[in-house]
Amino acid sequence: MRRINFSLLGLTLAITAIGISCIYSSVYQNEGRLWQAICERQILWVGMGLVLFFSFAAFNYRRLWDATVILYVLVLLLLLFVFVSGVVRLGAQRWLKIAWFNFQPSEVAKLAMAIFLARYYSKKPSDSIALAVNKLDALHGFILPLIFVAMPTGLVIEQPDLGSGLIIFFIFIAITLIAGVRLRYVMIFLAAGFSMSPLLWHFLKDYQRDRLMVFLNPNIDPLGAGYTVIQAKIAIGSGWLFGKGWLGGTQSQLHFLPESHTDFIFSTFAEEWGFLGSCVLLVLYYMLVRKGLSIGMRSHDYFGKLLAFGISLMLGIQICVNIAMNLGLAPVVGIPLPLMSYGGSSIIVTFSALGILASIERRT
């Protein structure tokens, strides 16, 4: 057993610190206790997150293998509970009110699905490296896990939280690929999915269609659905090479940019720190994801390997999708930027996930 690797924690803390400074900046111009408290609360979440990080790092991740079923059922129950008595905010029912804290179970669902899939594809005892996944037929190798994943995913999408649902789906595809499930199963599934996509259009909510439409052309509704897209692009673009300086961003400080401390925090950062700062942030994120992947590469345990890959790719895809949507390269889906966006659920889940990564690394 080794000590916690510094680079993983260092990267995490660096990005988190950038995030907190960014949140501070984005609420800087707001008067009123509620807004001022946002930054303090984020620090509190990070504190709690760090406690979880070290707990998970100290905790043997193999115990998760045993707890997977419980975890899966728990998440399913939580999601059902959200469906029944969740808090409705911004037109979506995604939150559970626990004491004074609104909790978002879909965040946990992402991590839980990564753990579940890692467990599913690594049935062999932990000391055995070889795995007979290649021998699994379509039913056991693909369709069965698909059904297991589809149940919570369906609940998440119904909230509606299409973004998180798609992330879980992506995690599923990624882990099946890495686990060595026959490529043709995955390909057939994806091809079927694409050919069905015109049908899926009808299942989208109105606001989701609007977002897709404004992604293709933000100017069709510049004051409505396209407003955020346009303002985010203006914020990022106006940063130029060196940015407007910390606390100097006009788009975020003067509230032209909505959600400047949550989903669109990257725009806030890019506006104030410019192209150079944004590149540094991108590199930090890239290094974090690569670090996670390399932990997976070095893990001798198949469960640990798959779990590390799952967690890293879960973070990586969230980072990419969030930044892409800030840049106007992806439609607006409500996905926070891990470690930077304000939000207790996201911070706690991300830190727990990174704690698990640290635990895998220690026990390699």
Place this chain on the structure above:
Amino acid sequence: MRIKFINIALGLLFSLLGAGLFNLQVIQGAKFSALSDKNCIRLIEQSGTRGKIIDRDGNIIVDSYLSYDLLLSAMDVKSAYSTLEAVSRVLGTPLEVLKKRLRRNFTGTSVPAIIAVNIGLNKAIALEELKADYPSIIVYPHPLRHYPYGPLACHTIGYLSEIDHWRLTKLEDYGYKTKDIVGYTGVEEKYDYYLRQEEGGLAMQVDHRGGFVRTLGFRPPQSGKDIQLTLDIKIQKAAEQAFSQRKGSCIIMDPDSGEILALVSTPGFDPSVFVEKPGSSLVSDIFTDPDHVLVDRSINGTYPAASVFKLVVATAALEEGKLDPSRAFTCTGSLHIGKREFKCWSIHGSQDMREAIAHSCDVFFYHTGLLVGPQQIHDYALKFGFGRSTGSDLPYESIGLVPDPLWKKLYRFKNWYDGDTANFAIGQGELLVTPIQIVRMMAVFANEGSLVAPFVVKAVAGRDVYSAQKKITKMRLKKSTIDLIRQGLRQAVTDPSGTANALADIPVSAAGKTGTAQVSRGSPHGWFAGFFPFEKPRFVICVFLEHGGSGGAAAHVAKQIIEEMSKEGSV
């Protein structure tokens, strides 16, 4: 193998994001930077005051007062309705009207839209108080033209309006912009460059709701330069009153310098309509008035000169030695030239030059005109300033028309006959003059031989432009010629049968010439041109009555004016 693929895909994804960043922040950075500024920077223009226009004694003819406009910077039309309700209570304007104005003037988020113009000070204060609850209200003070004397001297001053396309293309290089308010006609147009204020402004940062955040910069506005006119408000008033409802023009000028003391063109218009109710039906009424109220008849109206022109013929005859000063012709009431009979307006008997001027005998001038010849009359008319600009500082002056045989050949394709000469000699026919040309001609006899350029602007920003304006041309006329004509002009007043005898019993000694211009339609125009006091002339006057009946009527108006002037103590 698959791990490698995922690694590459991840690298590609991040590179794509980097490229996206590069595109937005470096390639399109300037564009988005401008958009960002547009989002959060509002320019509030603050206009300086346009220069005042004062008369020769410093009385204010035109100045400016502070007017208040109500603007609304709304996110969108619907969200402003609650504000409009409050505004409607203050202004007393129906809500529907305000909504309509907002819909019409709304151009975009946080771009202030004009809701009401020229609201009073009290309402402006009341609205300013509303601002606490409705932050989108902007009360915008700006100076507006004020005319204490109403339509007095309106043609000399001109009016203000939004710049038109023609003027904009002409003046763009001098810093004029669309929607600028510029002068139209008169001094307001001619001296617009001096009168106009320099806009200053306030650059401020606003948040997404258009709320004020901080001031970024301020440039103080510059007021325009004041202009002093040569007009004397008392004389101007007297002259305008004498016209009452009559159409026509009157110019009173200093014969030695060319300073115009009064310049009347009736009917006039109220220039305040253009600034206080722009776009209203009152403005279009001015433009479509059948009496063409915007036309300055004194510099822009061209009319037959009639008998007043006889002075030119007389001068030509005497100067060229075509006529002995004591030579007399007998007027029998008409004269046959060719096959036509040319009438005189009366039967005068034997008339020498002096008497002929006093009585305005046509027959005498038929004879004289034939002796002098059309070409020479034409040359002298040009010498006296007809057919060309007077060099005054008022814009859009007409130059009139002085015909000669060549002109008739070229433009009418006809030969010049003696009958044309006879008509020409009494100022009829194709000849067209403006009242200001007539007053300039009369000044030659008042100041004994100098042709002056009339002007109305005495000083700009306290600096005298008189010396620059003064353009006096010596005519080099014989003293005997001028004396003889002056005696004739005096006799027209003193002689009981003189045409200008109406002016005999005024407190000053006047001299002058009347004229009755026959027109193809309507009653004839009436002219009177003269100067006073006779011994040492200080004023030249020209009264013109459009379809006023006769020169006698014009002389009566002149009499009224001169009497009023002497009552005021101006003479």
